[in-house]
Each structure stands twice: as C-alpha cells, then as structure tokens.
Amino acid sequence: VVRAEQLGAHITVADLGEFGLIAAIQALLPADEALVVGPGDDAAVLQVPDGRVVATTDLLVEGRHFRRDWSGPADVGVKAAAQNLADVAAMGASPRTLLVGLACPPDLPAEWVLQMIGGMLAECGRAGASIAGGDVTAAGCIMLGITALGDLAGRGPVTRAGAQPGDQVALAGRTGWSAAGLALLTAGLAGVLSPELAELVTAHRRPQPPYLAGPAAAIAGATAMVDVSDGLLQDLGHIAGASGVCIDLRIASIPVAAPITMAAELLGANWRDWVLAGGEDHALAATFPAGTPLPEGWIAIGQVRAGSGVLVDGASRSGPLGWDHFREPGNYQHN
Amino acid sequence: VVRAEQLGAHITVADLGEFGLIAAIQALLPADEALVVGPGDDAAVLQVPDGRVVATTDLLVEGRHFRRDWSGPADVGVKAAAQNLADVAAMGASPRTLLVGLACPPDLPAEWVLQMIGGMLAECGRAGASIAGGDVTAAGCIMLGITALGDLAGRGPVTRAGAQPGDQVALAGRTGWSAAGLALLTAGLAGVLSPELAELVTAHRRPQPPYLAGPAAAIAGATAMVDVSDGLLQDLGHIAGASGVCIDLRIASIPVAAPITMAAELLGANWRDWVLAGGEDHALAATFPAGTPLPEGWIAIGQVRAGSGVLVDGASRSGPLGWDHFREPGNYQHN
Numbered sequence: 135v136v137r138a139e140q141l142g143a144h145i146t147v148a149d150l151g152e153f154g155l156i157a158a159i160q161a162l163l164p165a166d167e168a169l170v171v172g173p174g175d176d177a178a179v180l181q182v183p184d185g186r187v188v189a190t191t192d193l194l195v196e197g198r199h200f201r202r203d204w205s206g207p208a209d210v211g212v213k214a215a216a217q218n219l220a221d222v223a224a225m226g227a228s229p230r231t232l233l234v235g236l237a238c239p240p241d242l243p244a245e246w247v248l249q250m251i252g253g254m255l256a257e258c259g260r261a262g263a264s265i266a267g268g269d270v271t272a273a274g275c276i277m278l279g280i281t282a283l284g285d286l287a288g289r290g291p292v293t294r295a296g297a298q299p300g301d302q303v304a305l306a307g308r309t310g311w312s313a314a315g316l317a318l319l320t321a322g323l324a325g326v327l328s329p330e331l332a333e334l335v336t337a338h339r340r341p342q343p344p345y346l347a348g349p350a351a352a353i354a355g356a357t358a359m360v361d362v363s364d365g366l367l368q369d370l371g372h373i374a375g376a377s378g379v380c381i382d383l384r385i386a387s388i389p390v391a392a393p394i395t396m397a398a399e400l401l402g403a404n405w406r407d408w409v410l411a412g413g414e415d416h417a418l419a420a421t422f423p424a425g426t427p428l429p430e431g432w433i434a435i436g437q438v439r440a441g442s443g444v445l446v447d448g449a450s451r452s453g454p455l456g457w458d459h460f461r462e463p464g465n466y467q468h469n
Numbered sequence: 470v471v472r473a474e475q476l477g478a479h480i481t482v483a484d485l486g487e488f489g490l491i492a493a494i495q496a497l498l499p500a501d502e503a504l505v506v507g508p509g510d511d512a513a514v515l516q517v518p519d520g521r522v523v524a525t526t527d528l529l530v531e532g533r534h535f536r537r538d539w540s541g542p543a544d545v546g547v548k549a550a551a552q553n554l555a556d557v558a559a560m561g562a563s564p565r566t567l568l569v570g571l572a573c574p575p576d577l578p579a580e581w582v583l584q585m586i587g588g589m590l591a592e593c594g595r596a597g598a599s600i601a602g603g604d605v606t607a608a609g610c611i612m613l614g615i616t617a618l619g620d621l622a623g624r625g626p627v628t629r630a631g632a633q634p635g636d637q638v639a640l641a642g643r644t645g646w647s648a649a650g651l652a653l654l655t656a657g658l659a660g661v662l663s664p665e666l667a668e669l670v671t672a673h674r675r676p677q678p679p680y681l682a683g684p685a686a687a688i689a690g691a692t693a694m695v696d697v698s699d700g701l702l703q704d705l706g707h708i709a710g711a712s713g714v715c716i717d718l719r720i721a722s723i724p725v726a727a728p729i730t731m732a733a734e735l736l737g738a739n740w741r742d743w744v745l746a747g748g749e750d751h752a753l754a755a756t757f758p759a760g761t762p763l764p765e766g767w768i769a770i771g772q773v774r775a776g777s778g779v780l781v782d783g784a785s786r787s788g789p790l791g792w793d794h795f796r797e798p799g800n801y802q803h804n
Binding site: 171180193195199231284295 | 481482483485486487488490505506509510511512513514515516517518519520521522523524525526527528530532533534556557559560562566568569570571572575601602603604605606607608609610612614615616617618619621626628629630694695696711793794795
C-alpha cells in the first residue's frame with residue numbers, strides 16, 4: 135500500500151489505479167468499533183443500537199462547491215464532511231460515520247485525494263464520526279458524493295415540522311462568516327488580509343458546525359431544527375413552511391462578529407445580506423418552547439408566531455433570501 | 470407541485486428551480502412505513518430494528534457510466550438503483566431505502582429527472598426498497614451519487630473474507646449479458662437487432678440483480694459473497710484475496726445463454742471474455758460449505774482451494790480480468 139508521504143505531486147490516481155487508490159485511502163482510516171464491517175467489502179455495516187438510523191447525502195462539484203485554487207484538498211475534505219455531518223446534528227442526532235464517493239480525473243495527483251481524505255478525517259474527529267467506505271471512479275472534474283449516518287440515542291428526531299406559535303427561535307454557531315470569506319476570495323483579496331479578516335476566508339474553506347448543539351437541543355426539547363446551509367432566512371423558511379408558522383427574527387439579537395462588519399465596509403457590502411442570507415457556515419437554527427432554558431451554545435434570535443413566512447423585526451425582507459442551485463448566475467455556487 | 474405528465478421537454482430543471490424540482494420528485498415517492506422521517510428534512514430516519522444498518526454508495530457519471538443517447542432516463546434510474554441495491558444484497562441483507570444525490574446541468578429537461586426517478590422507483594419496487602431523500606445541485610454533466618441502506622434481519626453479514634478451502638463456489642444471476650449488450654451498442658447495432666439479441670442491450674441498460682438470492686445465501690450458510698460489478702474473475706478475486714484462498718472455476722458450469730454466443734459470433738468476439746470479465750449484470754457470487762444444498766437461484770460453478778488467485782479450469786487466465794476505472798482507455802466505462 136502506498137502512503138501519502140511517499141507520493142510526490144507527479145503520482146496520479148491513474149498511476150495507483152482504482153484498487154491501489156482504494157488501498158491507500160483505507161490505510162489512512164483508523165479503526166472504528168461501531169463498524170461491524172468497515173471499508174473494503176460490498177457495503178459497510180454500522181451498529182445503530184437505537185434501531186433507527188439517520189441518513190443524509192450531499193454532492194459537491196468542483197468549480198461549483200469548491201475551487202482547487204481557493205481551497206486546498208484538506209479544506210475540501212473538511213467542508214464535504216462538515217456539511218453532511220451537520221445535517222445529522224440538525225436532526226438532534228450524533229454523527230457516526232461517512233460514506234465517501236469520489237469521482238476525479240485520472241491525472242489528479244493521488245496526493246490530493248489522500249490529503250482530502252485527511253481533511254475529512256479531521257472533521258470526522260470533531261464530530262465523533264468515522265469513514266465506513268465509499269466508491270472511486272473517473273470523471274472530467276472532481277465530484278464528491280458524501281453520505282452521513284447518525285444515531286438518535288433513543289431520542290425522537292427533531293424535524294422541521296414541530297415549531298409552535300409562542301416558541302423561541304434560537305441559533306447555535308455562526309452565520310455570515312462563509313459568505314464574507316467568499317466575498318473576500320471573489321474580490322481577489324485572500325492573500326493580503328489581516329489575520330482577523332483571514333479568519334473569514336478560513337471559515338469559508340472550513341466550516342465549523344456546532345455538532346454537539348444538535349443533540350443538546352433535542353435533549354432540551356427543541357420543537358424544530360434545521361441546518362443553516364443555504365442562508366438563515368431561507369432555512370428558517372423551511373421550518374416556517376413545514377410547521378405552518380411565521381418566524382420573526384430580531385436582527386439586533388443575531389451575533390455579528392467584528393471581522394464581518396470590517397469586511398462589509400472594505401467591500402462596500404451589506405453585512406446583513408451575509409448574516410441573514412449567507413449559507414455554508416452550517417449553524418443550527420431551532421425552535422424551543424417559551425420559557426425553556428436554552429442549552430449551552432444556543433442564543434435566542436426571535437419568536438415563532440401564527441402565520442407564515444420569515445420576518446425580520448416584524449417586516450418582510452427585500453434583499454436576498456438564500457440560494458437556489460439552478461437559478462444563480464455564475465459558476466461558483468455554494469452548498 | 471409540478472407533475473411529470475405536465476412537463477414538456479422544454480421545461481428545464483432551472484425553470485422549476487431547486488426547490489420546485491425537489492417538490493416534483495417528492496410527489497413521485499410512495500409512502501414507506503419504515504421511514505420515521507422521509508424526504509424533505511435535513512436527513513431521513515430509517516427504522517433498522519436489527520440494531521445494525523448495511524450501507525453502500527456509488528457514483529454514476531454521464532459519459533462514463535451511462536450515455537443519454539444509449540439509455541433513456543428510466544434506464545439510468547434502474548441501473549443506478551440496481552448497482553447499489555445489489556451491494557446490499559451481497560452482504561446477505563435486504564435493501565430498504567436509497568438516498569439519491571443528483572447533479573445536472575440547469576438546462577436538463579425536468580422530465581428527464583422525473584423519468585429517471587421513475588426508473589429508480591421501479592427497481593426499488595423489485596428490491597423491496599424506497600427512496601428516503603437526497604440532494605440536487607447543478608453540474609456540467611449529470612452525476613448521480615446513490616446510497617443504499619439495508620437490513621440484516623438478525624443474520625450476520627456475509628463478507629468477502631470467509632471462504633474456506635473445500636467450499637463450493639456458486640453464482641446467482643447472469644454474467645456477460647451487459648458486456649455483450651454494450652458491445653452491440655458500441656458496434657452501432659442497437660437499432661437492427663432481433664428480439665433475442667436486443668435482450669442483451671436491455672440487460673446493459675437495465676441490470677436485474679437477483680436481490681432475494683443474497684439473503685437466501687446468508688440463510689443457507691454462505692461463507693463469503695460478492696456482487697459481480699466489475700467482472701466475475703475480478704470480483705471472485707476479491708473473495709480469494711480477502712479470504713486467503715484460491716478459487717477455481719469450471720467454465721463448463723457457468724451458464725452461457727444463446728444470445729451471448731450469437732452476439733459473439735456476430736461481432737467476432739470471445740464470449741468467454743464477456744462471461745468471465747464483463748461487469749454490470751450484478752450477479753451475486755458466493756461460497757458455501759461443501760455439501761450445503763444451494764438455495765434456489767444458485768448454481769455451483771467451482772471450488773475453493775488452498776492457495777491464492779482465481780483459476781479457470783485449474784489454469785490462470787490470460788484474457789481481461791475486469792475493470793479499473795482509472796486505467797481503461799476511452800470514455801465509456803462501466804460501473
């Protein structure tokens with residue numbers, strides 16, 4: 135088996151071949167006791183003592199969800215893992231394992247693949263998950279098809295459909311960071327930023343979902359929850375739609391970090407667009423019954439009311455709401 | 470929600486938008502009682518009373534795993550579902566549900582997507598599975614990232630690693646059909662074939678894995694099992710390697726249907742290459758202890774011996790063994 139450190143940039147995935155590449159990937163994977171059958175068979179077998187399994191899948195396409203000139207291979211691995219693991223946490227579950235489908239050009243350096251897997255493993259470590267298996271094949275560009283599986287540990291899943299008028303709306307994690315970082319990258323400023331602003335670019339490259347906040351919200355009695363992947367307003371709109379309620383945010387209660395307002399000033403942008411409509415930070419947004427003490431990491435940002443849609447300080451917002459993959463102009467699209 | 474029959478070929482996925490397309494797909498999906506949470510939330514939740522879940526994923530890339538001029542959308546859906554569901558069956562498990570990731574160009578007719586999902590649902594019906602959720606996004610070509618989940622129903626998984634010298638080698642399902650069909654398509658003969666030969670092309674477009682043969686083999690005591698996706702010799706080689714044994718096939722006992730020898734004669738090809746090295750029919754190959762009566766649908770095709778590798782009638786074979794995704798010339802590659 136070839137190890138990452140033995141590979142120079144000139145060794146391609148075609149040099150290793152499909153089975154050589156799979157063996158090199160498998161050599162990176164630590165053992166996981168929750169796997170009855172790990173990588174290398176027709177399918178993996180994961181223990182889910184709960185008798186239910188939480189499952190979600192996402193595709194990432196080079197040039198749309200990531201750019202190789204803007205993100206290193208480990209960044210891509212972190213991001214691909216994070217966006218799927220966050221979906222599991224958004225059900226109130228604990229992420230347990232990933233399946234990793236990789237399509238790539240035959241001339242891609244094998245090193246890129248192994249470093250990407252390294253990033254995935256690092257993010258899996260943050261979330262308490264492993265890699266159970268996958269598939270590799272050839273394609274004209276790099277595409278990842280990631281599936282995350284998770285465990286409810288006896289709790290009921292927190293869907294989008296349980297919010298009730300009177301509930302509090304709360305947020306765990308950050309919004310606007312990835313969008314601000316993407317704006318800085320798009321402006322060509324990534325190489326000249328102060329450490330403070332560079333954190334925004336890092337946030338775009340490596341989202342940091344608050345995984346533990348998902349199960350914590352479920353334990354605290356959250357009535358609905360969603361992963362903020364497409365923008366806070368749009369994703370809360372999914373809760374409003376599924377629950378048949380109106381969500382009213384107080385913009386003053388949504389945290390806005392100093393680097394975000396600095397970047398907005400630098401670029402002449404509106405930080406509210408980033409914070410309210412920027413995706414890809416993979417914060418969690420949830421609703422809790424009135425009076426429920428919010429668990430650690432959660433802050434109140436609004437109220438559930440009778441009605442429909444999402445309001446900001448009682449009014450409809452006219453700016454961007456979020457993201458639609460088939461309708462956005464341009465090539466570089468997020469999650 | 471837009472329904473498939475309301476769409477003409479001029480309505481694109483961009484016309485529907487990401488969320489319109491998702492709603493149109495969801496409208497096609499029948500209810501599944503095994504889903505605690507079905508499509509439309511951050512993740513699906515599947516009941517797996519066994520306390521373990523079988524999980525496998527595959528990518529299919531347009532131009533490599535399928536061609537839109539050679540396969541209709543329903544064919545692509547059948548094939549994408551079949552190759553994943555077969556991996557679950559190859560563990561001795563029953564397929565339960567699919568997650569479907571779809572990346573496609575914004576100008577793809579939405580009708581194509583809904584017909585593709587229709588093919589997937591038809592194949593899920595054959596296997597006793599459903600569609601639990603997925604992801605849609607934009608890309609330059611069509612790519613599918615499919616994950617199948619399955620249930621062991623209290624049995625141990627049948628891995629590749631349990632074959633013992635003295636075991637019988639057995640086959641369920643067919644081999645060589647898809648490879649022969651692909652050869653006919655490549656020769657440009659698809660439109661002029663007799664019904665008998667046209668069946669080979671149908672087999673390439675719509676593989677028919679013997680799903681029930683997987684759990685039946687597990688119940689009968691199979692010691693190792695594999696899905697034949699890359700070619701009988703290559704995939705039996707995985708059992709030989711993982712089990713540390715030699716597998717010796719008797720070619721006379723491997724079924725060769727009349728259309729296959731007819732097509733080989735027509736094209737001047739060697740049918741043995743198709744039957745021994747052709748992939749994508751998703752037959753199941755397994756080993757059983759000597760003397761075990763084989764379950765329905767399984768036929769004996771060889772013996773497990775001490776040693777390594779795969780032999781045909783006691784000798785190494787010099788022809789093609791199977792498929793490597795990164796090393797094959799040309800653009801059209803199978804599974």
